[in-house]
Each structure stands twice: as C-alpha cells, then as structure tokens.
Amino acid sequence: MSAAGGTFRQPEGQHPLPLHGPRFDADPQATYEKLRATGPIAPVELAPGVYAQLTTTYEAAQHLLTNTPRLFVRDPKRWDALREGSIPPDSPVLMMIQDRPNALWTDGAVHERYRSAIADSLQKVDTLALTRTVTQIADGLIDAFADRGTCDLVADFTALLPMQTMFGLCGCPADIGGRIVGALIKLFDTAQDAYAANAELERACLELVLRKRADPGNDVISRMIRHRAELSNEEMVQQIILVIGAGTEPLTNLIGNALKLLIADDRYAGTVAGGVRTISEALHAVLWDDPPMANYSPLYALRPMQYRGVQLEPGIPILVSFAAANTDPVFRTPAPEQRAGNHAHLAFSAGAHACPAKSLAVHIAQTAIERVLDRLPELTLDCRPEELTRRPGTFHSGWTSLPVTFPPVTVPHSEEAAWTPQPDPQPAPSGSTPPAAISTPKPPTSAPRGRPHWLNSLARWWRGQ
Template sequence: MTVHHSEPPPGSHLSSSRCPYGAASSATLPAYPLPIYGPEFSANPRATYAQLRTLGPIAPCEIAPGVHGYITTTYRSALYLLRNTPTLFAKDPAHWQALRNGQVPADSPARMMMQPSPNALWLDGDAHARLRGAITDSLAWIDTHALATAVARIANRLLDRVTALEHADLVSDFADPLPMQVLIEMFGCPPDLGRTIVLAIAQLFDTTQDAARVNAELEAACLALIRLKRHQPATDVTSWLVAHPARLSDAEMVQQILLVIGAGTTPSTNLIANSLLLLITDERFNGDVHTGVRPIADALDHALWEDPPISNYCPLYPRDHHTYEGVLLRPGAPILVSFAAANSDPALDQGSHRRSGNRAHLAFSAGIRACPAPDLARVIAEIAVEHVLDRLPDLTLACPQSDLVRRPGTFHSGWTSLPVSLPLTTTTAPHSYGGPR
C-alpha cells in the first residue's frame, strides 16, 4: 500500500485543502490518512500496519469512508492506552466529536461498530462496572466441563457431515457454525432466533454497507429472546443475566447479549480457522501436534500472536490534550487499539518460534477492558481444533495458500473459506485423548 499525496484514497471524503486533525499537526501527517478498510488492506494488513508505524506509535487513519481517527501501531502504545483507561482515556463514544456533529454517516460500518449503547463495552466508571459485573458473574456460572462436552458433541455432528462431502470448506462447514451452535446452547436460544442473531453479528463484523437494517434485526431478535427468558427462565446465560441483582432493563439486556455473543462467535470462528490453517500448512506445528510433542494450546497461542481474531477495536478517546511519545492526541477523535499491530511490533524482538505457549499477546486485550472469559474462548477453540485433527488426519489445502481470501473488515481478521482435501480414510468417531496433545 502506498500513501497518496496528490489524490485522496478511493472513498475518502476529505477535501484537498485541509487535514482532519487540525493545522497544528498537519506538517507531520501524510496528505491523507491511510485507510484500514477495503480489499487492499484486507489482503495484506501487516503492510499497512508497518507503514502506519513509520508515522509514530499512534498514527492517523481512515477507519471507514469519511470516518477518521487514530490507531496504535506498537505494543507499548496499545498497553499504555489500555492501562490508562478510564483515567486518561474514556470509552464512552459520547466523546466522539464527529459523531456528535453529525459527520458520521448513518449507514457507516464504523458507526454501527462504535456508536453509543447501554453496553459494558462502551461505558465508563460505575455504569461500566455494573454491567461488566453482570456479564462476568453470569459467565462464571458456566460449567466448563459441560461446555467442553457440548463443544465436542457439536464438533462431531458437524464433522460427520464434513466427512460425507466430496469437497469441504473448514470455515463454512465447521468454524462458522460451531461457535454459533455453542452460543445458542449457552444462551438457551431457540434455533431460529440464534441464527438471526449470529448472522447479523457476522455481517456487522464484515462491515456490511446495510448496517442499519442489520442492527435493527439483531436487536429485535435479542429482545424476543429476553422476553422468552423472563417468562420461562432456565439454566442458561440469558436467564442468569435476567436474574442478576443488577436488575438489567430490556434495553440493557439486549446490549449485553449482543456484546457477549458478538465476542463469542465471529472471533471464535476466526481463531479456529486461523489455527487450523497454521496446523495444516506450517510444518513446525502439524507434525509435532499430531505426535503429541507440542500441545494444541501452543498452536492456538501462536495463532493469537500472528493473526489475532480481533485485529483493531476498543476505540478510546483522550479526556484532554495528551502527548504520548511526541504524538499530540486531541479530545474528540477515536483511537483504535490495534491488537494485530501490537503483536507484530518489531520492537518486541521476539522470534515467532518463541511465541508458542507465550500468552503475553494482546489478542484478548488487557486492563479493565480485557475479554471477560478468555478461558471459555480457549475451551471452544481448542476442542474444536482437536476434533478436526482427530477426525480428519493428514488434511491438506485444496488450493494454493496464496489463493485464500481474507474476510473484509477493519475490525477482525479471518478467512472467507478454507477449502481442504480430505484424507482417503477418516475416522467415524473421535480418538481417545486422555493425555494432552
């Protein structure tokens, strides 16, 4: 990707006469902020992160057409923002000046992913603590052994279908439906509502251009689930949220469900697919994992370092004018935390061979905004990957790796498909795995 000096990037709404960050800093900025969306970015996001890093530890970017902000480019800057939230940096999008001024298009994908809502992700202070507490308390009720059993059952059911196919796609046939079906069970969600919710969340993460309609469908489906559980509670996450002492309103319930399901589905799909691709194509892992020399957990950690399923998110807003490592940050503009740029920061001086089993990555964020249930995410991904390896040994890609296409989107990192050639013989049931792989 190159910086355009004479013409704005396609889709940019900037005029050639001004910089969106103010005249005082324009001398140190490129003529147009680098876009972190579109086919060129999706095809090679690391090239964009490397170019952004040359502009500073926090660099200007175009988040979506006509939507501007900043993005962290180093591990240090990402941790700095996350560890100084909410003292120096707020999460509430009410601080977003362009949104307050009506300058963010109603159908912008960035607006759908970053706009205010009564949601633990977007609030600060006591409001954040109350809603996050309801989420973490409810998730703590999940029996991880029962979850593991459910994931194994769902994985085997999906793999039974895969083994009957002449050509298989490990994204559409396995990694996509598995988290959806797991979350449907966790939330006690009827299948029709579950499919509506997860499909809509996937479309939002893919930065659909029809985001307003999708968001409306999503909220309606969640509200129907809440009303069902208020009248017919059961042993599921939705019912535990309904019964929590925080006494969440219907509107708050909708947003907490969206947050947890959104964090548990598309990102889990990406983690499963990214890990499977690593195990299929990287000889450092495929042999050692199959022979038990290296556990699957190490391969997951490597994938979380190299290709985190949520690449850029957690927008934060400076509470006041603030200078970080020579970069002046002004109130009003969002700063995205780039987990992908942090993990690939050359300043870490850590070879990829040292990342297996190393959990210092930022794939699950950090600080008070860290993922509330990373262990549950790992259970789902690890068991899913384990069952693929057990049922489908000696998998190979059915196309050159260079032909694989990344999913579109600013906010996450995954693959549109993972076509594989099945081995001549496949197992009809999982192997016994009493010990760690």
C-alpha cells in the first residue's frame, strides 16, 4: 500500500470490501463472511480511500490481542497513511483511530501509567450505590413516556441512561456532559463533521478537568486527578474521552441490542418473565452475537511478518473484528443455550488492553433492562423486526431506533427535582454500615418526571437521524 495523489491507494491486486455504506450497515455479517473466505486477516476499506486490514476469525483476533506489545503495538504514529499526510484531517475514521495520549493508544510503561489511573479509580465505584442510581435514572426516563403507551427505546431510554450514569460516576455537570456526548455520537457514527466534533469534545473535557481541579469530589474524574500517575491536563482530557466514550456509546448499544433480543427474538421474547431465561443470558448472547463494538482496537505489526499466509506490514493498521471473531463458525457453538456461562467472547477485548470496567458495564446494563421489563412487562415491537435499521458506522453495532408499544402506565406526578449527576458517596465509616446512595432512592412510581433540557434536545436529535 502506498500514498498517491493525496489518498491512500488501494492495495495492488486486491479489492478490499468496504466497512461503510448502506450495504455494510444493513448486513455487516454478510461482509464478515465474505472477508473470512479470503483469509484470517483481510484487506478492507474503512472510508473512501482509507484502507486497512481486519481480523476475520477468532483465532486471528486472539493472536493479535494476546501478543501485544510483543509482536503488535497500539501506537497510531506507526500508521503510514498518517505519517504521509494522505488522510484528510476531517476524515471521520481518523478521529476514531488517531494518536491520543491515553490508555487505548499506548503501550508498555506509558500504557500502564494511564491504565492504572483509570482502573484504580473505577475500582472504587460503590456498586450498591450504582445500582440505586441506575434504578433511579431508569425510572425517571421510563416515567417520561410510561403513560403514552409507546416510545422509541433508543431515543427515550438506551441513548440517555448510560450518559446520565457516567456523568454521575464522573461528577460531570449536565451542561458539559451534553457537549461531550453530542460530540461522541458524531465520532462513533463517523459523521462528516468529525473534526469539529473532536475539537468540541476536547474543549468540553478540558473544562471538566479544570472544574475538578478547582473543586474535586469523590468521583472517578477527581480520583484520576489525585492518582499517583499525576496526569497532566492534556492527559486527563484524553483519559476522560476514553472513559466516557467507552462508558456511553457501547453501553447504549449493549442495552439496546439486548432489549431488541428480549422483545423481538422468539428464542428470548417472554422467556425472562416465565423464568426460562435470565437477563444475564440475553446480555451474553448479545456479547457473542452482536457485540456493541464490532470493529476496533487497530494494531500495528512491529516488523514485517506473516500470519497463516497473510503478509502483515508495520505501517498498516490491523483492526480487530470482535463481531467476526465471536461469530466465527470454526470457533462458536451453534446454539445460544450451549454457550450459557461461556464468557470466552471478545466483546470486551483481551490481553493487555482488555476493558477494565466490563463488570460495571454488564451490571449497569442488567439493572437498566430489569427496570424496563419490570415497569413495562408487555412490551411489543411496533414494527416488523426486518424494518429496524442499524446505526451507520464502521466501528460499532446498534439500532437507530426500537419503537415499542405497551399498556400505558399511570405515573403519579412528583414535585421532586429531576435527577442530576452526583458523585460517588463518601465511604461508609465502617464495614457494617451500608454505603450511602449516590442520590436518595425512591419507589418506582414516584421517580422524577422530565429530563434536563439538553437530554430532551439530544433525544430529538436522535429521532431526526
């Protein structure tokens, strides 16, 4: 591969399949099957004129992830196209895999320093308080549409709950939070204005860092600032982008994909209420069959090498396809029930860069789904399943909308203030004292109605896509 005419030229003698566009968005698995037929690592087009390689099998994905940094590294500065300046600065793909000084794109001691600040800060999250907070947020969102008998579970629930939850964990004010997530959505959907979105994202995160330095609390961001890693403002900005990015958009997709399975798939619909299957089973079925991050974690070979007959060059990014790995027919068992308790999927990556918050993500998703099914037990998809459309984008997998109907539920009006982000509670004075809730819990029927104005605006933005 080489640069020519200001673009990254198509590899000679190859015709990479695109990981973008209406055909890919409509049926990603069809593309993975075609790529798998060409080899365990195949050439792909990430965006018009932007080429890379993609793992197509479980074995290849595991090989790359578990041999980092011995054979492969994360540093995007090794990308030939980036060094040659042949990718436009406003490329939506560039915004997602460009060099950033955070735990995702670094290796060795630098990676360990960044990762320890994130992992240590997340490890101190009080899961009991988190359950109460997610329950309260979920109930508040459900209350806003419960009496209508209809809603779009993406716009009205799954796109909003992870944001509010992350802002609570991070002690992030709603005004900054709205700007952060609005920009992240554009980056994940590989929007054409990604360059401007990335600039706005970094400005908003810097404002959050400066506020937390001036007025720290007992939240994830404040703990990262106080961490022994002594992160600079720029480093803090990039860790926040990683933490909030990983904790919102993928979690939106995970919850939405699981709800779609529970509502519309004959193997699961109605089985949770009847005690046949559990929400945990549905979540792990999604992590196997439709992981929220489909293709990501680009790696670079340290030297020219071959993998099962495929030539790998140091300057070419190799993306890991979690979606192709988990659905590899050579590896997977045919039926979901045969995978019960099998967590060998790669939805949370593996190796040195495996997600440090996977248990928190599953906990939040399960709590949120429980509230939906408890509050609205007779959910029905308000269209044929084949009419649902996937969100556009190379990197993630989710639904643009999940329209549902249900028997309307009357929600008593509450005069209490709407939920606002709160930090983690202060540690309990003793092991026998229950931890305080992030915010005062209340019965589901009295959860606050309405949402902060920026959330309503964001929901309208979603409906307009």
